[in-house]
Amino acid sequence: xxxxxxxxxxxxxxxxxxxxRQIETxxxxxxxxxxxxxxxxxxxxxxxxxxxxxxxxxxxxxxxLVAMPPIRVYEVATFYTMYNLKPVxxxxxxxxxxxxxxxxxxxxxxxxxxxxxKLSVGETSEDKRFTLAEVECLGACVNAPMMQINDDYYxxxxxxxxxxxxxxxx
Amino acid sequence: xxxxxxxxxLPNSHTLAVYEANGxxxxxxxxxxxxxxxxxxxxxxxGIRGRGGAGFPAGLKxxxxxxxxxxxxxxxxxxxxxxxxxxxxxxxIRYDPHRLIEGMIICGYAVGIQQGYIYIRGEFYRETExxxxxxxxxxxxxxLGENIFGRGSRFHLAIHRGGGAYVCGEETGLIESIEGKKxxxxxxxxxxxxxxxxxxxxVINNVETLASVPTIIERGGAWYGALGxxxxxxxxxFSVSGHVNKPGNYEVELGIPLKTxxxxxxxxxxxxxxxxxxxxxxxxxxxxxxxxxCATITMDYDSMAKAGTMLGSGAVIVIDKSVCIVRAVARLxxxxxxxxxxxxxxxxxxxxxLSQIMTRMEAGQGTHEDIDLLLEICAxxxxxxxCALGDxxxxxxxxxxxxxxxxFIYHVEHGRCMAG
Numbered sequence: 001x002x003x004x005x006x007x008x009x010x011x012x013x014x015x016x017x018x019x020x021r022q023i024e025t026x027x028x029x030x031x032x033x034x035x036x037x038x039x040x041x042x043x044x045x046x047x048x049x050x051x052x053x054x055x056x057x058x059x060x061x062x063x064x065l066v067a068m069p070p071i072r073v074y075e076v077a078t079f080y081t082m083y084n085l086k087p088v089x090x091x092x093x094x095x096x097x098x099x100x101x102x103x104x105x106x107x108x109x110x111x112x113x114x115x116x117x118k119l120s121v122g123e124t125s126e127d128k129r130f131t132l133a134e135v136e137c138l139g140a141c142v143n144a145p146m147m148q149i150n151d152d153y154y155x156x157x158x159x160x161x162x163x164x165x166x167x168x169x170x
Numbered sequence: 171x172x173x174x175x176x177x178x179x180l181p182n183s184h185t186l187a188v189y190e191a192n193g194x195x196x197x198x199x200x201x202x203x204x205x206x207x208x209x210x211x212x213x214x215x216x217g218i219r220g221r222g223g224a225g226f227p228a229g230l231k232x233x234x235x236x237x238x239x240x241x242x243x244x245x246x247x248x249x250x251x252x253x254x255x256x257x258x259x260x261x262x263i264r265y266d267p268h269r270l271i272e273g274m275i276i277c278g279y280a281v282g283i284q285q286g287y288i289y290i291r292g293e294f295y296r297e298t299e300x301x302x303x304x305x306x307x308x309x310x311x312x313x314l315g316e317n318i319f320g321r322g323s324r325f326h327l328a329i330h331r332g333g334g335a336y337v338c339g340e341e342t343g344l345i346e347s348i349e350g351k352k353x354x355x356x357x358x359x360x361x362x363x364x365x366x367x368x369x370x371x372x373v374i375n376n377v378e379t380l381a382s383v384p385t386i387i388e389r390g391g392a393w394y395g396a397l398g399x400x401x402x403x404x405x406x407x408f409s410v411s412g413h414v415n416k417p418g419n420y421e422v423e424l425g426i427p428l429k430t431x432x433x434x435x436x437x438x439x440x441x442x443x444x445x446x447x448x449x450x451x452x453x454x455x456x457x458x459x460x461x462x463x464c465a466t467i468t469m470d471y472d473s474m475a476k477a478g479t480m481l482g483s484g485a486v487i488v489i490d491k492s493v494c495i496v497r498a499v500a501r502l503x504x505x506x507x508x509x510x511x512x513x514x515x516x517x518x519x520x521x522x523x524l525s526q527i528m529t530r531m532e533a534g535q536g537t538h539e540d541i542d543l544l545l546e547i548c549a550x551x552x553x554x555x556x557c558a559l560g561d562x563x564x565x566x567x568x569x570x571x572x573x574x575x576x577x578f579i580y581h582v583e584h585g586r587c588m589a590g
Contacts, residue, residue: 002508080334098501103411103488135334137254137336139252139260139291141255141411
């Protein structure tokens with residue numbers, strides 16, 4: 001179990017027209033009277049639209065769209081670790097250290113990332129370019145060790161390879 | 171014999187064109203000819219058991235859905251693939267998504283379901299794109315939608331992305347999650363076959379199970395049932411990770427000797443068979459088997475159960491002699507602590523204690539009493555929680571103490587690892 005809380009910014013975000021159209025298609029996936037089912041996909045979308053994380057105001061805004069009590073949305077957002085409840089860097093570097101990755105050298109991968117990014121686990125660089133995270137198994141175990149940066153998996157890593165990958169990011 | 175992976179090495183195997191060029195969407199036509207009852211009978215006859223971990227016979231599961239019930243019925247495909255070591259469904263989704271879609275259409279037809287959901291783990295973003303593209307192709311072709319295959323019947327399919335919670339791989343946690351809630355599992359009974367998604371009858375099957383269905387219908391349940399061994403029919407994909415020379419996903423007939431799987435398919439144990447310490451045979455929750463048992467055991471549901479472990483999701487994690495078992499278990503205990511959903515006290519507190527004690531044991535600060543304390547905590551979790559996550563957390567600890575107790579004692583007496 002994890003304890004996670006929300007942060008208020010005082011700024012209420014708004015979805016773009018394009019995002020609002022996407023939200024309409026999201027609602028159509030579920031029975032008309034089950035709008036709450038759309039909360040997870042809309043939170044995912046909100047996170048992409050609103051800078052990679054969800055503030056208290058973002059959660060309240062989603063609650064309004066889905067017609068859920070805000071507390072129910074906070075419950076969902078704090079339960080699922082993919083919802084970032086504090087700002088993250090432009091590149092969210094998530095290295096797996098679970099069993100298969102660990103057996104195949106994730107300690108070296110993590111050390112290399114820490115050196116390269118000059119960050120500890122959980123930290124974001126001052127220029128907001130990188131956040132380093134340790135994650136549980138991401139399901140690419142036969143290509144261990146691996147990491148995820150934003151939407152993409154990087155597999156069969158070595159300490160040298162991760163440094164190169166970081167260098168090549170635009 | 172390859173079934174779910176039969177096409178994955180073809181160029182553009184994820185496209186509708188390649189799937190159809192290789193006989194795709196023919197099984198669903200055959201299913202329409204057989205009729206819904208006979209489709210369920212074929213799946214029963216195949217003997218296929220759930221490939222997600224629990225191993226429940228799929229045909230039986232389908233037959234539990236009440237007939238002539240006025241409520242809508244749902245099919246949910248479990249693509250949460252979160253059990254550490256497991257990555258077999260990912261390759262079906264990204265390389266042969268239409269096989270899964272066809273399996274779901276057949277299930278929908280057999281059971282009388284008009285809406286399916288695929289619950290995919292949220293981190294599989296690129297895989298979700300692939301799968302959505304395949305669903306879009308199937309809609310465009312009229313294989314999904316209001317009038318599938320021009321038959322006047324309806325089957326809709328949508329993807330629901332998870333949010334990084336292991337517990338949502340548990341079927342009722344998954345249902346809660348689709349309903350837009352925290353993924354905390356429900357008390358059973360009632361079972362999802364009667365009260366599942368939105369309080370309606372619901373079938374939940376793993377990706378690999380559903381992707382096996384087109385072949386079962388095409389070749390017949392009896393044909394499929396003759397593959398493998400008694401009570402473990404068919405093929406299974408094993409995700410072999412860790413200390414082998416060729417880690418990978420290997421689809422083989424059930425009942426294969428573990429040693430054959432490792433030596434002939436996965437390139438052999440790193441440093442040779444004599445360097446093997448043990449194998450976690452069915453995902454991180456399954457108790458570890460020491461090398462001497464690995465030499466003779468076969469990969470089927472019954473043999474695994476007899477050896478006090480389980481086939482689980484088929485994630486075979488190979489551990490060589492350089493590894494400290496205490497450290498490995500400490501890592502897994504941290505995982506279960508992180509993933510406990512918190513609703514049942516024995517699991518919420520117990521996973522915390524297991525992780526704390528394993529961590530201090532690993533750091534050389536454990537005592538002889540701690541070993542018994544670990545066993546006692548496991549006994550206080552096992553069978554006392556709503557879902558199986560608690561038992562899953564106990565599995566690695568119990569297995570390791572059973573097979574490698576001397577390493578725990580060594581840690582206590584010397585304050586460090588025996589190996590590595």
